Amino acid sequence: MRRFTSRLLHLFSPNKQLALQLEHILGFRPVHLPYYQLALMHRSKIEELSNNNERLEFLGDAILGSIVAEYLFKKYPLQPEGYLTEIRSRIVRRETLNNVALRMGLNKLVQYNQNDRGLSRSHIFGNALEALIGAVYLDKGFARTRVFILQQVIKPYIDLGHIESTDTNYKNQLLSWAQKAGHTLSFETLNEKTEGSRKIFTVAVVLNGKNLATGNGYNKKEAGQVAAQRALEQLKLP
Amino acid sequence: MRRFTSRLLHLFSPNKQLALQLEHILGFRPVHLPYYQLALMHRSKIEELSNNNERLEFLGDAILGSIVAEYLFKKYPLQPEGYLTEIRSRIVRRETLNNVALRMGLNKLVQYNQNDRGLSRSHIFGNALEALIGAVYLDKGFARTRVFILQQVIKPYIDLGHIESTDTNYKNQLLSWAQKAGHTLSFETLNEKTEGSRKIFTVAVVLNGKNLATGNGYNKKEAGQVAAQRALEQLKLP
Numbered sequence: 001m002r003r004f005t006s007r008l009l010h011l012f013s014p015n016k017q018l019a020l021q022l023e024h025i026l027g028f029r030p031v032h033l034p035y036y037q038l039a040l041m042h043r044s045k046i047e048e049l050s051n052n053n054e055r056l057e058f059l060g061d062a063i064l065g066s067i068v069a070e071y072l073f074k075k076y077p078l079q080p081e082g083y084l085t086e087i088r089s090r091i092v093r094r095e096t097l098n099n100v101a102l103r104m105g106l107n108k109l110v111q112y113n114q115n116d117r118g119l120s121r122s123h124i125f126g127n128a129l130e131a132l133i134g135a136v137y138l139d140k141g142f143a144r145t146r147v148f149i150l151q152q153v154i155k156p157y158i159d160l161g162h163i164e165s166t167d168t169n170y171k172n173q174l175l176s177w178a179q180k181a182g183h184t185l186s187f188e189t190l191n192e193k194t195e196g197s198r199k200i201f202t203v204a205v206v207l208n209g210k211n212l213a214t215g216n217g218y219n220k221k222e223a224g225q226v227a228a229q230r231a232l233e234q235l236k237l238p
Numbered sequence: 239m240r241r242f243t244s245r246l247l248h249l250f251s252p253n254k255q256l257a258l259q260l261e262h263i264l265g266f267r268p269v270h271l272p273y274y275q276l277a278l279m280h281r282s283k284i285e286e287l288s289n290n291n292e293r294l295e296f297l298g299d300a301i302l303g304s305i306v307a308e309y310l311f312k313k314y315p316l317q318p319e320g321y322l323t324e325i326r327s328r329i330v331r332r333e334t335l336n337n338v339a340l341r342m343g344l345n346k347l348v349q350y351n352q353n354d355r356g357l358s359r360s361h362i363f364g365n366a367l368e369a370l371i372g373a374v375y376l377d378k379g380f381a382r383t384r385v386f387i388l389q390q391v392i393k394p395y396i397d398l399g400h401i402e403s404t405d406t407n408y409k410n411q412l413l414s415w416a417q418k419a420g421h422t423l424s425f426e427t428l429n430e431k432t433e434g435s436r437k438i439f440t441v442a443v444v445l446n447g448k449n450l451a452t453g454n455g456y457n458k459k460e461a462g463q464v465a466a467q468r469a470l471e472q473l474k475l476p
Contacts, residue, residue, distance in 0.1 A: 049318045055311060058319040062307035069300035070375070073293060080287045081296040137308070142380040179432050186431030206431075220426065 018109070025104055027152045032139045039131035040106075042124050044113035053131035060134030063142070064092060067149045075160075090163050091154075097126030100157040104129070129153075170228035174205065177237055184208050187224045205231040256347070263342055263370075265390045270377045277369035280350035280362050291369035298372030301380070302330060305387045313398075324410055328401050329392075335364030338395040342367070367391075408466035412443065415475055422446050425462045443469040 012020065015033055022036055023029045030036050035056070043052040068091055072084045090096065101107070102125055110128045137145045171187070178185035184207070191202035203223035204214045213234055215226025250258065253271055260274055261267045268274050273294070281290040306329055310322045328334065339345070340363055348366045375383045409425070416423035422445070429440035441461035442452045451472055453464025 050316065054319040055317075055322065058322050059307050059311045062304040066300040066304040069297050073297045073372075078288065081292040084293070084296050134311075146380075175430070175432065175437075184432055186429050188429055 021109060025106070025109075025152070026136065026148055028140070028144065028148070030135075030139055035135035035138050036132065039135040040109050040111055040128055042110055042112035042128065044116045044124075045111045053128060056131035056134035056138075057127050058134070059137065060130035060132065061092075063137050063145055064130060064133050064149060067146050068092060068154075070146075071150065071154065087160075087163060091158055094123040094126050096158075097129050098123040099126075100153060101125035101129040103157055104153075106132070169225075170232055171224050173237070174228045174231055177235075178207070187227070189220055189223075190214065203227045207231070259347060263344070263347075263390065264374065264386055266378070266382065266386070268373075268377055273373035273376050274370065277373040278344075278347050278349055278366055280348055280366065282351035282354045282362075283349045291366060294369035294372035294376075295365050296372070297375065298368035298370065299330075301375050301383055302368060302371050302387060305384050306330060306392075308384075309388065309392065320410075320413070324407060325398075325401060328407075329396055332361040332364050334396075335367050336361040337364070338391060339363035339367040341395055342390075344370070407463070408470055409462050411475070412466045412469055415473075416445070425465070427458055427461075428452065441465045445469070 018036070019030055019033060038051070039053050039056050039060075041052045043054060046052045049055065065088070068088050069084070072087055076084060076087075106125050106128050110125060112124055133145060133149065136148050175185060177183075186206045188204050188206055189201060190204050193200050200216055200218065201220050201223040202214055202216050203220055203226075205212045205224075205227045213227050213230035215223045215228070215230060217223030217226055256274070257268055257271060276289070277291050277294050277298075279290045281292060284290045287293065303326070306326050307322070310325055314322060314325075344363045344366050348363060350362055371383060371387065374386050413423060415421075424444045426442050426444055427439060428442050431438050438454055438456065439458050439461040440452055440454050441458055441464075443450045443462075443465045451465050451468035453461045453466070453468060455461030455464055
């Protein structure tokens with residue numbers, strides 16, 4: 001059916017084509033197409049703010065946050081607020097959403113400047129997914145957006161069991177241990193160097209004034225995670 | 239009418255009393271009262287998480303964020319995403335919400351331990367307002383919550399002109415200057431340390447790749463504000 005649809009697509013006008021492609025992704029037929037065209041327009045293609053997706057991304061991000069909040073609130077009736085906050089942040093973070101957007105095929109629909117090499121790390125497809133959520137909200141209202149997010153985004157692409165079980169936030173684990181144990185813990189950037197066109201950072205975990213472990217990464221967050229992971233190993237935690 | 243209502247209140251059962259008081263605040267009659275009773279229960283009174291308002295606060299915070307986002311998105315059709323984000327953060331920040339909650343009279347309804355002196359700075363009424371929004375959402379759905387927030391919260395208590403005109407946000411001042419002047423500006427967290435039970439963050443203002451100023455604070459936002467203020471001084475801005 002999918003192949004059949006894509007073969008037929010060239011028979012239709014560009015708008016009709018887009019509507020059909022969107023219907024496949026959204027699970028319903030879009031009504032007001034300009035919202036969606038805006039959602040799929042990256043700033044690298046059109047700088048002018050009323051014609052790119054950045055404002056819709058702001059709206060969609062907020063709507064997504066509230067629908068995921070309700071979903072987790074109901075799914076985990078016995079978990080404290082801090083747990084819900086953490087799981088939500090893992091679901092809505094840029095890396096996760098970008099990955100979901102790629103699997104949904106949004107990269108085939110987003111309009112962006114393909115010659116702009118700086119874009120590869122900027123999560124434009126995840127951002128476009130948020131903008132798309134904003135477009136659905138404006139086009140069809142909250143209830144339909146909620147169904148879209150639950151049925152077309154969370155259900156097929158978010159593996160909650162996996163998200164719950166992987167606590168890859170070593171920094172948080174370490175900080176929470178230090179707080180409980182009454183230790184003074186800090187992360188300090190020891191070094192920044194440029195290798196080719198990329199920067200490399202070295203971050204140290206400092207425990208009670210002493211360097212415990214260091215880590216390198218392409219940004220401070222990444223370097224801090226590596227350092228924290230090594231520190232946890234050294235401390236034989238958790 | 240208000241005085242008449244409050245004189246009559248003692249004639250009713252506690253639940254009926256609460257329902258009447260809530261109707262006055264909400265603009266509609268609550269249906270499922272237990273949601274609201276939960277929203278008004280602070281942890282200082284009941285530690286157990288399924289019986290205090292912290293989970294509802296998580297939900298209400300997200301719903302409020304999305305409704306304010308939509309409100310600003312439509313109110314400011316020509317403003318960039320960064321502006322909407324900033325105005326929203328001023329509306330939903332703890333100080334603002336706590337103040338609104340007090341003016342709504344939520345302090346008369348929230349159940350909390352009045353002997354706990356540490357509570358004075360913890361914005362329990364603003365948090366209860368968020369939890370109340372969560373209760374309204376569960377009780378009446380999104381559309382009714384939206385009307386409640388727009389009509390009973392924003393319209394009477396949020397002075398947007400005032401919020402827009404008071405730019406105490408040094409970070410924003412700095413960012414908008416850098417954008418106009420074509421500079422590259424970023425905020426980077428240099429350090430996190432735990433002192434006693436509190437975290438202290440150090441954030442740097444990085445201008446065109448060089449550290450310009452740093453600031454400390456109990457959270458990244460606060461530290462960023464301090465750093466931005468110092469940077470503005472150094473740059474002799476505005």
